[in-house]
Amino acid sequence: MAPSSKVRKPPTTPPTVPSEGEERRRRQLIEMTIDSLAERGYIGSTLAEIAGRADVSPGLVAHYFGDKDGLLNAAFRSLTSSIGAAVLSRLLQADSPRARVQAIIDANLDAEAFDRRTGTAWLAFWGQSPHTPGLSRIQAVYQRRMLSNLRDALAPLLARPEAKRVAAMIAAMIDGVWLRAALSTWREADSESARALLAAFVDSRLAEKRPPNPIDAKREQNALYRSFVGGRFVAGSGELFTTINPATGEALGQVEIAGRDTVEAAVAAAQAAQPAWAALTGTERGRVLKRAADLLRAANAELAALETRDTGKPIQETLAVDVQSGADCLEYYGGLAASLSGEHVDLGRSAFGYTRREPLGVVAGIGAWNYPLQIACWKAAPALACGNAMIFKPAELTPLTALRLAEIFIEAGLPEGVFNVVQGLAATGQLLTRHPSIAKVSLTGEVGTGRKVMADAAATLKSVTLELGGKSPLIVFEDAKLDNAVSGALLANFYSAGEVCSNGTRVFVHRAVKDAFLGKLIARVQAMRIGDPMDPQTQVGALISAAHMEKVLGYIERGRAEGAHVLVGGGRVTDGALSQGFFVAPTVFDGCTDDMAIVREEIFGPVMTVLTFDDEAEVIARANATEFGLAAGVFTRDLASAHRAVAELQAGTCWINHYNVTPIELPFGGVKQSGLGRENGRAAIEHYSQLKSVYVALDDIEAPY
Ligand code: NDP
Numbered sequence: 001m002a003p004s005s006k007v008r009k010p011p012t013t014p015p016t017v018p019s020e021g022e023e024r025r026r027r028q029l030i031e032m033t034i035d036s037l038a039e040r041g042y043i044g045s046t047l048a049e050i051a052g053r054a055d056v057s058p059g060l061v062a063h064y065f066g067d068k069d070g071l072l073n074a075a076f077r078s079l080t081s082s083i084g085a086a087v088l089s090r091l092l093q094a095d096s097p098r099a100r101v102q103a104i105i106d107a108n109l110d111a112e113a114f115d116r117r118t119g120t121a122w123l124a125f126w127g128q129s130p131h132t133p134g135l136s137r138i139q140a141v142y143q144r145r146m147l148s149n150l151r152d153a154l155a156p157l158l159a160r161p162e163a164k165r166v167a168a169m170i171a172a173m174i175d176g177v178w179l180r181a182a183l184s185t186w187r188e189a190d191s192e193s194a195r196a197l198l199a200a201f202v203d204s205r206l207a208e209k210r211p212p213n214p215i216d217a218k219r220e221q222n223a224l225y226r227s228f229v230g231g232r233f234v235a236g237s238g239e240l241f242t243t244i245n246p247a248t249g250e251a252l253g254q255v256e257i258a259g260r261d262t263v264e265a266a267v268a269a270a271q272a273a274q275p276a277w278a279a280l281t282g283t284e285r286g287r288v289l290k291r292a293a294d295l296l297r298a299a300n301a302e303l304a305a306l307e308t309r310d311t312g313k314p315i316q317e318t319l320a321v322d323v324q325s326g327a328d329c330l331e332y333y334g335g336l337a338a339s340l341s342g343e344h345v346d347l348g349r350s351a352f353g354y355t356r357r358e359p360l361g362v363v364a365g366i367g368a369w370n371y372p373l374q375i376a377c378w379k380a381a382p383a384l385a386c387g388n389a390m391i392f393k394p395a396e397l398t399p400l401t402a403l404r405l406a407e408i409f410i411e412a413g414l415p416e417g418v419f420n421v422v423q424g425l426a427a428t429g430q431l432l433t434r435h436p437s438i439a440k441v442s443l444t445g446e447v448g449t450g451r452k453v454m455a456d457a458a459a460t461l462k463s464v465t466l467e468l469g470g471k472s473p474l475i476v477f478e479d480a481k482l483d484n485a486v487s488g489a490l491l492a493n494f495y496s497a498g499e500v501c502s503n504g505t506r507v508f509v510h511r512a513v514k515d516a517f518l519g520k521l522i523a524r525v526q527a528m529r530i531g532d533p534m535d536p537q538t539q540v541g542a543l544i545s546a547a548h549m550e551k552v553l554g555y556i557e558r559g560r561a562e563g564a565h566v567l568v569g570g571g572r573v574t575d576g577a578l579s580q581g582f583f584v585a586p587t588v589f590d591g592c593t594d595d596m597a598i599v600r601e602e603i604f605g606p607v608m609t610v611l612t613f614d615d616e617a618e619v620i621a622r623a624n625a626t627e628f629g630l631a632a633g634v635f636t637r638d639l640a641s642a643h644r645a646v647a648e649l650q651a652g653t654c655w656i657n658h659y660n661v662t663p664i665e666l667p668f669g670g671v672k673q674s675g676l677g678r679e680n681g682r683a684a685i686e687h688y689s690q691l692k693s694v695y696v697a698l699d700d701i702e703a704p705y
Contacts, residue, residue, distance in 0.1 A: 003238065010207070010525050012042065014290055017365060019317055020312070023284040023559045025064065026064055026074070028054055029050060029056075029061055029064060029065070029071065029077075029180070030071075030074055030075045032050050032053040032054045032129045033045060033050050033071055033072065033074075033075040034075055034078075034079070034117065034118065034121045035053065035117065036049055036050055036053060037075070037084065037121040037124045037125075038120040038124075038211035038367050039119065039578060039685065040118070040128065041124055042072075042128045042653065043162065045068075045072070045124075046068060047062060047071065048067055048164075048542070049354070049368070050071065051681040056436070060161075060430070063518075063521030065374060069132060069134055069484050070134075072125075072128075072129045072132070072134075072135065073134040073135060073138065073697075075125075075141075076125045076129075076135055077139050079118070079122060079125070079140050079360075080138055080141070080142040081119065083107060083108060083113075083199075083309065084142075084145065085144070086107040086110065087103065087104055087107040087108070087226065087227050088595050089107075089646070090103035090106060090107050091103045091149070091153075092469060092695050093103070093554075095536075096536070097153060097154070097155075097156040097157050097301070098157065098202075098206070098434045100152075100301075101150065101154060101157075101170070101202055101338035102195075102199060102202070103153075104146070104150055105174060105195055105198045105199065105202070106195055106292075107171065107196050108146065108174045108178075109174060109177065109191055109192045109194045109198065110191055110195075112260060113178060114181060114186060114189075114190055114191040114194070115340070116185075116186060116303045116611045119181075119182050119186065120182070121667075122178075122182070123182050124138070126139070126179075129528065130352035130531045131245045133383065137680035142167045143171070144671075145283065146171050146174070147167055147168065147171050148298040149368070150166075150167035150170050150171060150403040151163055151164055151167040151245065151298075151302075152167055152298055152299065152300060152301050152302070153301065154167055155301040155302035155305065156302075156315075157206055157297070157306050158206070158299050160302060160320065163302075166202075166205050166662075169205070169212075170198065170200075170201070170202060170584075171542070172612040173197075173201060174197055174198065175195060177189055177198065177305075177559070178194065181194060181407075182511035182575055184185060187245065187338040191350045196353060203605065209263075212375045220488070223252070223253035224253065224254050224255075224256060225252070225253050225254070225256070225399055225400060225403060226423065227244070227256070227257075227262050227420070227421055227423050227424065228271050228407075228420060228421040229262065229265050229417075229420045229421075230265070230266075230267045230269035230272075230273075230417045230420065230452065231410055231416025231417060232416075232418050233403075234265065235261045235262075236256040236257055236258045236259060236260070236423065236424075237256065237257045237258065237259030237262065238256070238377075239256070239257045239259070240255065240257070241254070241255050241257065241396065242252045242254055242255070243255050243310065243396075243397070243398075243399055243400065244311070244545075244704050245309045245310070245513045245580055245581075246311070246542040246543060246544050246545055246580055246582050247309075247312045247429040247532060247534075247541060247542040247580075247581040247582075247583075247607045248577070248580050249546075249580045249581060249582075250355045250580075252299045252309055252310065252400070253400075255396075255399045255423050256423060257423060257424040257425065257428060258422035258423050258424045258428050258431075259424075259428075259431075259677045260431060261392075262422055263422055263428065263431040263432065263435070266391045266420040266422050267362060267391065267435060267437050267438065269416070269417035269420055270362040270390070270391055270415055270417055270418070270649060271361075271362055271391035271437060273350075273389050273415050273416060273417030273418045274359070274362060274387070274388065274389035274417075274418065274521070275382070275437045276415060277357045277387060277414075277415055277418045278358075278387030278388075280387075280489040281290075282337040282338040282385070283337070283338040285334075285336040285337045285384065285385060285387065286333075286335060286336070286338050286385065287334070287413075288334075288384075288397060288409075288412050288414050289330045289331070289333055289334030289337065289381060289384060289385060289412075290334035290335070291412035291413060292330050292334075292409050292411075293327040293328070293330035293331040293406050294332060294411035294412075294517045294606060295408045295411055295412055296323055296326055296327040296328075296330065296377075296405070296408055297323070297324065297327045299323070299404070299408065300319060300323045300324065300327075301319065301599060302404075302495070303318075303322075303323045303404055303535070304318035304319040304322060304323050304548050305318075305402055306349050306400055306401055306404065307322050307372065307373055307398075307400075307401050307496070308360070308534060308541070309400075309487055309533075310372065310397075310398045310399075310451075310532045311369065311370070311372065311398055311496075311531055311541075311544060312401045312497070312541045312542030312543060312544060312581065312582065313496050313497070313499075313541045314454060314531060314533045314535075314538045314539060315533060315534050315535070315536055316536050316537075316538065316539070317495065317496060317537070317541075321374075322371060322372075322373050323373060325374050325377075325662075325664070326373050326374045326378075326405070327377070328375070328503060328664045329374075329377040329378055329381045329664050329680070330380075330381045331379070332378055332665065333381035333382050333384070333385035333684075334381075334385065335432055336385055336456075336682065336685070337385040337386075338383070340357050340386065340689070341357060342354055342355030342356045342357050342691060342692075343355050348479075348697070349698070349699075350697065350698050350699040351695060351696060351697050351698055351699070352698070353693060353694060353695050353696065354482055354502055354693075354694050354696070355691045355692065355693050356691070356692040356694065357386075357685075357689045357690075357691060358387070358689060358690055358691070358692055359386045359387035359388040359438040359688070359690075360386075360388055360390050360439040360463070360690055361388060361389075361391050361437075361687055362388065362390075362391065362437060362438050362439060362441070362453075363385070363388045363389070363391075363434075363438065363439055363441070363576075363688065364381050364390070364391050364393070364430065364432040364433070364438050364440070364441045365379030365380065365390055365391070365392040365393070365396045365441075365442050365443075366392075366393045366429050366433075366441065366442070366444070366445065366453070367379070367393065367395050367398075367402070367444055367445075368395050368444040368445045368446075368501075369395035369396075369397040369398040369605050370496060370499040370500065370501070370544070370604075371392075371400050371496075372394055372395065372398035372400075372402060373401040373402065373404075373405060374390055375393065375420060376401070376402045376405050376418055377405065377412075377442050378444075378679050378680065379392065379444075380405070380409075380419055380450070381394065382679070382684040382685060382688045383685070383688045384418060384419065385685070385688075386685060386688040387689075388439075388440075388560050388688055389417060389418045389420075390418070390419050390420070391420045391421075391422055391438070392419070392420070392421050392422070393421070393422050393423070393428055393429050393432060394421065394423070394470045395426060395445075396424065397425050397544050397545060398544075403421055403422045405419075405421075406420070406421050406701045408421055410545065412547060418687050426449075427455070430456060433453050433456040433457050433462070434457075434460070435454050435460070436460045436461060436538070438460075438462060439462060439463070439471045440463045440464070440465075440687075441453055441463075441464050441465075442461055442463070442464070442465040442466075442467075442469075442677075442679070442687070443455050443465070443466050443467065444467040444468075444471050444501075445467075445468065446468065446602075446672070447468045447469050447602075447627075447628075447673050448466045450466040450510040450675065451677075453466065454466065454535055454676075463687070464668070464676060464677070465575050465675075465676060465677035465678070465679065465687050466676045466677065467501065467668075467672075467675050468501070468630070468670060468674050468675040468680060468698075469501055469604070469630070469673075469674065470501055470502055470503070470602060470628045470629070470630030470670065470674050471505060471506060471601065471602050471626050471628045472492075472502055472503060472504045472505065472506070472628070472631040472632055472633070472651065473504060473506045473507075473508055473619075473622075473626075473632050473633075473660060474488065474489060474504030474506070474507045474508070474632070474633040474635075475508045475619050475623060475632070475633065475634045475635070475645065475647070476489070476507065476508065476509045476513065476635045477510055477518060477635060477636035477641065478511060478512045478513055479636055479637045480508040480510075480513070480610065480635035480637065480657075481634050481635070481637065482513060482516055482517055482520060484635060484657060484658060485509075485517060485635040486521045487632060488504075488520060488655075488658060489504070489507050489608065489655070489659070490521075490524060491524070491658075491659045491660045492504030492505070492507070492608075492659040492660055493505060493507075493586070493606065493607075493608040493635060494525075494528065494539075494540060494606050494608075495660060496541075496582070497540055497541055497542065497543055497605065498552075498586075498603070498605045498606035499543065499544060499602065499604050500621070500660060501535075501604075501630060502630050502631035502653065502660055502662070503604075503631075503660070504631065504633050504660075505601055505602075505603065505607065505608055505609060506609055506611060506623070506660055507609065507611065508611045508612070508613045508619050508622065508623065509610060509611070509612060509613070510511055510612075510613060511613065511614055514610070514612050514676075515651065516611075518590065518610065519587075522568050522588065523569055525569065525586050525588055528540055528586055529579065530573050530578070530585060530586075532577065532578075540583075540585075540586060540606065541583075542578075542581040542583050543582045543583070543584055543605060544582070545582060546582055548582070548604070548605070549582035549583075549605075551586060551603075551605075552584050552603055552604070552605030552606075552607065553572060553584065553633045555573070555598055555601070555603045555607060555700055556570055556571070556584075556598075556606070556607060558598060559589050559592075559596060559597070559598035559607075559609070560599050562597065562598070563591065563593075563594060564589040564590065564591050564598060564609070565589065565590050565591045566587060566588070566589060566691070567588065567589070567590050568585075568586070568588050568589045569584075569585035569586050569587030569588065569609075570585065570587050570604070571584070571585060571587075572584055572585075575587050580660055584605055584606055585606070586606040586608075586610065587606055587607045588608045588610060589607065589608065589609045590610050592609040592610060592611050593611075594611065594622055594625065596609070599611065599625065603627070616641060616644070616645065620645060620648045620649065623649060624648070624649065624650045624674075627672055627673040628670070628672060628673055628705055629650045629651050629652060629670050629671035629672035629673070629674045630651060630652055630653070630670040630671075630674035630675070631650040631651050631652065631653045631655070631660075631670075632646070632651035632653075632655075633653045633654065633655040633658070633659040634646060634649075634656055634657075635653075636652070636655055636656075636657070642656045643656075644659070650671055650672060651670075652667075652668065652670040652671050652674065652675070652678070652695070653666070653668055653669075654668045662680070664680050664681070665680070667679070667680055667681035667682075667684070668680045668681075670682075
């Protein structure tokens with residue numbers, strides 16, 4: 001749970017960082033204010049009174065806080081922030097959705113809130129806030145944060161509208177129980193009984209309501225998901241496809257395909273909205289993106305559950321990575337938007353030039369199914385930061401979370417039409433890649449799709465960013481810390497059941513340490529928990545579809561047939577309810593050679609191949625002997641050889657002593673057949689904007705005519 005980071009007006013003078021002494025003094029004055037409020041009430045708490053208590057002059061209090069309102073605002077903010085910190089710390093310790101709800105209740109009704117001094121100060125603020133705009137704003141933020149924390153905690157337990165209603169009830173009860181206790185001068189309830197009362201209430205509500213069971217097909221299979229155009233859901237071609245939960249094989253709902261008319265409507269909406277969006281300052285656009293980041297984080301639990309149902313990935317991953325990394329991306333480009341600029345070029349005395357960084361116009365994003373929400377954010381954030389409007393097509397297998405992102409953008413203040421989602425299969429993608437009014441396409445997908453998209457885009461000379469497949473090497477040198485190397489290899493192969501484009505599936509281990517490496521690796525793979533993706537303990541979920549599972553199993557059989565040995569895994573998992581889904585055990589092959597299909601081709605499943613090498617030059621040559629070039633990793637304690645190796649490796653991203661970490665600040669993308677262009681970091685800005693050069697003459701001009 002991230003604390004809300006509302007954007008405030010910039011100060012008129014640069015902020016100065018208070019010294020430790022000043023901070024101590026401020027805190028002391030705030031404590032005196034709370035004492036004064038508890039004893040003398042709001043009216044009696046004057047600057048002079050507080051100065052007297054602190055044994056300082058009223059001028060000094062005014063120096064720190066301006067006037068009485070400033071001091072009381074600071075004191076109230078201090079009370080609400082300490083509750084905010086308590087909520088956060090309890091939430092971090094809570095290990096289940098129900099415990100998260102209780103964490104919020106406990107933090108709001110803990111013993112300090114019932115302490116006569118703090119409680120009376122709260123009462124004074126509550127009473128005064130309708131008459132004092134500053135206090136009323138703090139009160140509103142505090143209330144909103146409590147509601148959003150509660151909604152977030154309840155999301156995995158209740159359907160969305162119900163979670164909203166129950167969150168409002170719990171918030172009202174927290175306030176009500178506390179207020180009654182305060183008005184009865186703490187006779188009616190103490191902290192413990194108040195918390196027990198709320199706990200009983202929550203349990204009774206949860207018992208009554210049916211949880212939003214991800215496996216409850218009956219409720220969800222009738223849902224109809226549509227395209228989102230111009231700020232609303234719109235009817236499409238009438239043609240439907242079913243989206244399923246790959247962990248159960250059950251329907252999650254029907255999705256209506258966007259045909260030509262819907263795509264034309266999306267282009268028109270984007271064209272209409274884009275100029276005004278581009279005309280905002282970067283700061284204004286950034287503010288919307290940062291607000292969307294906050295909203296995304298507040299909806300983490302709900303979106304993670306949705307992503308898990310749609311992709312089959314474990315909830316422990318989607319909670320920690322999928323939504324959060326999307327929010328990080330929005331926040332990063334939200335911050336960058338204000339600093340986008342051209343440059344001034346000195347052309348001597350008679351002229352100068354400058355460049356303007358301008359948006360491209362309407363751009364399209366086409367996503368793969370492995371990180372649906374993250375991919376939508378990785379494309380939308382830089383595109384919107386630069387002032388473009390975007391039409392995004394999610395993969396047909398994972399159409400759901402992009403729709404929630406579109407709603408969140410609207411809630412964050414993005415003008416309607418700036419971000420649109422069209423649903424459909426490859427044909428819908430083609431309507432975008434061939435559209436003459438779309439200036440650019442960014443695709444994440446397979447190499448073959450990349451080629452088709454580029455060919456289609458060529459007809460209208462669109463620029464393209466292609467994030468494509470890989471078969472990346474991970475090299476473990478003789479001197480590597482083996483436990484780290486094993487951790488790296490696990491991250492490089494089995495996260496998201498191996499459905500990660502940058503996976504290091506060719507693990508080259510130095511001959512001298514191979515046995516030790518395999519010993520540690522196998523023990524850890526055997527201990528991995530495969531299961532229901534909604535179970536927080538599950539580490540390996542389902543593959544995306546039956547067809548994809550068959551493809552992965554086909555590769556495993558081919559590996560065996562070509563002479564490689566399965567050390568662990570090697571087949572489908574069908575224990576109990578898992579038989580309904582598409583689960584494959586994490587698999588490690590030994591005895592591999594560079595020419596085997598399992599070593600050459602992208603499998604996109606939980607299949608690791610282990611190869612042996614003897615020296616650096618040999619392993620680099622073998623690592624590079626592939627048409628792909630997305631990523632590579634090296635594990636060694638010798639940093640000189642690590643840097644030498646990464647300089648030689650033909651890959652867009654290299655990790656030294658780690659694998660598959662993709663901080664938003666670092667550009668990401670492939671070389672060779674793994675792609676064109678870069679996402680993330682400042683580099684992505686180049687791909688969503690264009691430069692206009694302006695020459696400015698300062699003198700009279702001569703012409704030879
Ligand atoms: P696909 O290439 O099958 O599909 C990607 C997207 O393109 C989907 O939305 C798909 O629609 C659409 N599409 C398919 N054909 C066309 C076309 N002719 N014109 C326009 N759009 C089209 O990839 P997957 O979804 O199967 O994703 C897995 C692949 O993505 C793997 O190869 C993986 O390595 C790669 N990938 C690369 C990443 C990177 O950053 N380099 C990151 C993640 C994945 P539909 O789904 O409806 O067919």
